[in-house]
Amino acid sequence: MAELDRATAERWISRWDAQQQHDMPDREERFSALFDAVEAGAGRPDPLMLDLGSGPGSLSVRLLARIPAATVVAIDTDPLLLALGRAAHAGRGGLRFADADLGHSGWAGTLGLERPADAAVSTTALHWLPGPALRAMYAELATVLRPGGLLLNGDHLEEDESAVPVLARLDRALVEQEHRRRVRDGQPDDWKGWWEAATAAPELAGPAAARAQRRWSEDHHGSESVLLGEHVASLRAAGFAEVGTIWQRGDNRILCAVSGS
Numbered sequence: 001m002a003e004l005d006r007a008t009a010e011r012w013i014s015r016w017d018a019q020q021q022h023d024m025p026d027r028e029e030r031f032s033a034l035f036d037a038v039e040a041g042a043g044r045p046d047p048l049m050l051d052l053g054s055g056p057g058s059l060s061v062r063l064l065a066r067i068p069a070a071t072v073v074a075i076d077t078d079p080l081l082l083a084l085g086r087a088a089h090a091g092r093g094g095l096r097f098a099d100a101d102l103g104h105s106g107w108a109g110t111l112g113l114e115r116p117a118d119a120a121v122s123t124t125a126l127h128w129l130p131g132p133a134l135r136a137m138y139a140e141l142a143t144v145l146r147p148g149g150l151l152l153n154g155d156h157l158e159e160d161e162s163a164v165p166v167l168a169r170l171d172r173a174l175v176e177q178e179h180r181r182r183v184r185d186g187q188p189d190d191w192k193g194w195w196e197a198a199t200a201a202p203e204l205a206g207p208a209a210a211r212a213q214r215r216w217s218e219d220h221h222g223s224e225s226v227l228l229g230e231h232v233a234s235l236r237a238a239g240f241a242e243v244g245t246i247w248q249r250g251d252n253r254i255l256c257a258v259s260g261s
């Protein structure tokens, strides 16, 4: 079986980033806004942070570039994305990948945290969890964040169309227009194309087989928890004290929640 070396993993992650950026043209701006919030709110120069649904670690490594004294635990359950992250970033100080399913209770206890986390960050991941799993995940997260610790969730979270139809429509329109403005000729892979290429690559055959064994495929995810109100209610039920949007373009937003005492 072909080896997955660092340079090859980095190439796959560049392709991943291009694919994600294609779907979210303002992905890097959202990262920057999220880091501004972490810097202003983590409360110490060496925060301990969790990256929920980290994929191959795109958010984690940018976060470490911005806050070099931080420690980031990048959590995901996809064997192929974890393999890419581990191969590309092996030996990188302050970063470790954890194989854990956020949809199953007990995930926080498997992380081996030495102290409560100062912040949990996430991009384009938590909408994958169905409602009951999302509520349980936030409740478990609250047990490992320090009082006053932050959740910063960057994702497309929609207004409830039945309650505020015009706002919901305009939120979508802004994102679609932005996409049209920014997308250029010479398209990178889309989501499906990236996965088809990655799971066929000889150097990724091992992790692709592990992925298939977990029945984890590119079609596995739905858009389960896409309503803003669902996230806000779940966070409040989990005891978070303040919950609100701190950055937004249409329905693309960063939802922030402050852990209670």
Ligand SMILES: C[S@@+](CC[C@H](N)C(=O)[O-])C[C@H]1O[C@@H](n2cnc3c(N)ncnc32)[C@H](O)[C@@H]1O
Pocket (backbone or CB within 6 Å): 020, 052, 053, 054, 055, 056, 057, 058, 059, 075, 076, 077, 078, 081, 100, 101, 102, 103, 104, 122, 123, 124, 125, 126, 128, 129
């Ligand atoms: C669209 S990707 C985003 C990855 C990364 N945050 C980024 O912005 O590039 C969604 C990620 O969430 C992860 N994910 C989905 N459900 C998960 C679960 N139950 N537990 C852990 N990770 C999960 C997927 O494996 C995938 O890596």
